[in-house]
Amino acid sequence: MKDIKVLGPGCKRCDTTVDMVKAEAARLAIDVKIEKVTDYAEIAKYGIASTPGIVVDGKVVHAGGLPKAEAIGPWLKG
């Protein structure tokens, strides 16, 4: 089970990011738990400066803008 957190105050891009991660996880049949983190203080603790951010098992893998679709697979598998 991969623990995924999408960091963002709730803008449209953050929602799109969640959907992209969900779709990729479903495609690769990887079991994930996705959580949206919208609280500014919580987001800040991860040390990013732009949103949406993606955290996989506690490690920040992406920040700022939508992720590249092809990049998501390796994060989920890695």
Added chain:
Amino acid sequence: MALDETDLRNPTDKFETAKWLAMVAGSLIIWTLLYSQLIPFAEWVVSLLPVERKSHLGEAIQFFVYDTPKVLLLLTLVVFAMGVVRSFFSPEKTRAMLAGRAEGVGNVAAAGLGILTPFCSCSAVPLFIGFVSAGVPLGVTFSFLIAAPMVNEVALGLLFALVGWKVALTYLAFGLAVAIVGGFVIGRLKLEGWLEPWVREIRAGAIELPDEQITIIDRIKAGIEAVRDIVGRVWMWIIAGIAMGALIHGYVPADLMARIMGADAWWSVPAAVLLGIPMYTNAAGVIPIVEALLGKGAALGTTLAFMMSVIALSLPEMIILRKVLSVKLIAVFVGVVGTGILAVGFLFNALFH
């Protein structure tokens, strides 16, 4: 294994890259053709309508039909180019460059990077916290936050296109100056204690992001994405702005504007700044109005002050920033930036009188 995969894909990658570059070149040619036909197109549309070309209505319609496609074309080009340029920057890289920088140099660097770093107002708060908690001085952070929305590609590109390169360059120079000096002054005031308490307690530090491979195709896609996002968001503001501009252009008598917004009316500069604060549009909506006002004899300084105030001092952004800044700190921010804009207005009116 990952390496082998990229190696195998290399020839196709090259072909793909060439294809994308050719597409960009083709689009540029189509763009140039469209742009060269704007005046004939506008005259043709007006000639189809049952209005006298030289009448108020005829003037207004011609202005609208000419300006709308012109502004949209220019905006698309500028936004695309900036989207590509910005793919070389990120808020995290900018933060690493600014962290621990001394004030002064830091303010200059922050204002400059504010233009180049991709930034959307919905991530203003994470950016603010991210900068401050990683050791970017408060004043330097403010220089960035003032420059990023005020001196943007939409403002510069449209000013260049509609009003001329001299005004665009002066706007760039004075916009940067307001951001640098404003941030520096806020830094000198030592207002760290006025941040909301929870912001001061965050000491996350900066994280190192894993490097993502960014290809030329990705950069082109970033440009297209910027066009879809920005042009998709602002086109109605532009049309509203141009319609407003067209009315001014067609109906407002020239001497009226010269009297209200002319260089002789000193009070017009503060009035323009105050009027700009509650108005929330963006550069795209306000510049067609600026163009029309200038055409009617409004003074350049007054008009620029109005424009800077509309863009840099917006109520919605202050409401967002209220989450991290105390009311006192927001008041200082408005005071400092407002004073800077006033100074720009008066200086311009004096210089270009």
